[in-house]
Amino acid sequence: MRSLFASGFAVVIGVLPALAADDDKWSTVKGKVVFDNSKHKIPTREFPPAAKGKDLPKCAASDKEFLTEDWVVNPKTKAVRDVFVWLAPEPTANEWQQLKGRKLKKFPSFKEEQLHPDLKAVAPNTVEMDQPCCRFIPHALGVRVGQTVVVKNSASIAHNAHWFSQNNGESNPLLGEGKQAQFPVKEWERAEVKVLCDIHPWMSATIRVFDHPYYAVTNADGEYEIKKAPVGKFRIFIWHREGAYSGKDEGRHGFELTITPKVTEVKEYSVTLDEKPK
Numbered sequence: 001m002r003s004l005f006a007s008g009f010a011v012v013i014g015v016l017p018a019l020a021a022d023d024d025k026w027s028t029v030k031g032k033v034v035f036d037n038s039k040h041k042i043p044t045r046e047f048p049p050a051a052k053g054k055d056l057p058k059c060a061a062s063d064k065e066f067l068t069e070d071w072v073v074n075p076k077t078k079a080v081r082d083v084f085v086w087l088a089p090e091p092t093a094n095e096w097q098q099l100k101g102r103k104l105k106k107f108p109s110f111k112e113e114q115l116h117p118d119l120k121a122v123a124p125n126t127v128e129m130d131q132p133c134c135r136f137i138p139h140a141l142g143v144r145v146g147q148t149v150v151v152k153n154s155a156s157i158a159h160n161a162h163w164f165s166q167n168n169g170e171s172n173p174l175l176g177e178g179k180q181a182q183f184p185v186k187e188w189e190r191a192e193v194k195v196l197c198d199i200h201p202w203m204s205a206t207i208r209v210f211d212h213p214y215y216a217v218t219n220a221d222g223e224y225e226i227k228k229a230p231v232g233k234f235r236i237f238i239w240h241r242e243g244a245y246s247g248k249d250e251g252r253h254g255f256e257l258t259i260t261p262k263v264t265e266v267k268e269y270s271v272t273l274d275e276k277p278k
Contacts, residue, residue: 024261026116029087029226031266033218033238033246034078035071040273042078043071048202051134057157057200060134068202069139070242072220079222080271082140083240084208086215087226088254089114090233099253106190107235107253110212116228119213122146126182129195129205131159131175136195136205140241142215143193143207149183151175151195159203162196165189168209172198185209192241206241231259236266243271 035042045067051060060066072081088107091099098104112120122144130137130152143149151161153175162172167187175181189209197203208215216224235254238246245251246269257266 025231026228027231027259027261027264029214029229029236029257029259029264029266031085031224032222032268033080033083033085033224033240034222034268034270035073035080036270036272037078038272042073042075043273044075045069045072050202051200057134057155059132059155059157060200063133063135066133066135069135069204072139074220074222077222079218079220080240080243081218081220081222082138082206083218083222083224083238083243083271084140084142084215085218085224085226085239086142086208086210086237087212087229087257087259088235088237090235090256106188110214110230114230115213116230119228126150128152130154131161131197131203134197134200135203136197138217139205140217141205141207142217143185143209144213144215145185145188145209145211147185149185149207150180151183152180153177158199159197160199162198163193164196165193165209166191168193208239229259229264231261233257234259238269238271240271242274244274246271248274 048068089110091108095104095108126148127141127143128150129141132154153159156177158174158176160172160174161181163183164170167189168185173181188211193207193209195205195207214226214229216226218224234257236257237254238251
């Protein structure tokens with residue numbers, strides 16, 4: 001009995017260092033995005049101008065958050081909601097040359113061995129967006145190739161979901177109360193995917209499509225978290241629909257980021273009003 005116990009104990013002890021070493025290969029990347037008000041005032045939210053009038057649905061009139069969502073900024077902390085943050089491998093010297101010469105249209109993506117085992121399979125299969133009160137919730141959504149975007153209508157009035165994309169088609173289904181539409185995402189998108197409701201022209205949402213799992217969207221506190229990212233030298237991108245890239249032209253190719261084991265605290269980045277065409 002003693003020998004069996006001793007043998008089993010030795011096996012457990014032998015496994016623990018291997019598990020710990022494997023943990024050192026991955027990290028949770030955390031950070032915050034704020035509004036740079038050095039040249040521009042912090043944008044304020046207002047009642048959507050296009051929504052004024054007698055035809056405004058009751059569900060919108062009673063919605064406390066029924067305000068413009070182009071910019072959602074906390075005036076006290078300058079935290080920005082709905083900023084897309086994603087990672088990419090550091091390009092090789094040849095890839096950098098092609099990127100800067102615009103011969104390489106797509107920034108290099110992650111190789112199979114750089115994906116955490118838990119993230120290699122695309123999951124969940126669907127991601128949802130709802131229209132409960134004359135606005136899309138969420139307003140900004142990150143999606144991975146292989147997923148399906150399900151746009152619901154839980155309101156008591158009709159909506160539509162006008163889907164615009166370069167590589168994943170265009171569709172404009174009418175959605176009555178309780179109905180939904182599905183949009184399979186089969187290809188990576190360089191630009192944003194826009195979703196509109198033509199019945200209610202103030203309604204819009206932004207989707208970005210990635211071919212890897214290392215992306216996030218900032219919350220109301222401007223914070224984001226990307227889990228199980230590989231350790232090493234990478235790039236980090238920060239993009240807002242109305243503010244474009246953090247750092248403008250410099251930020252189009254991302255910023256250097258060294259990802260360290262377990263947790264990586266990223267320096268604070270900022271976005272501001274875009275003064276150039278996106």
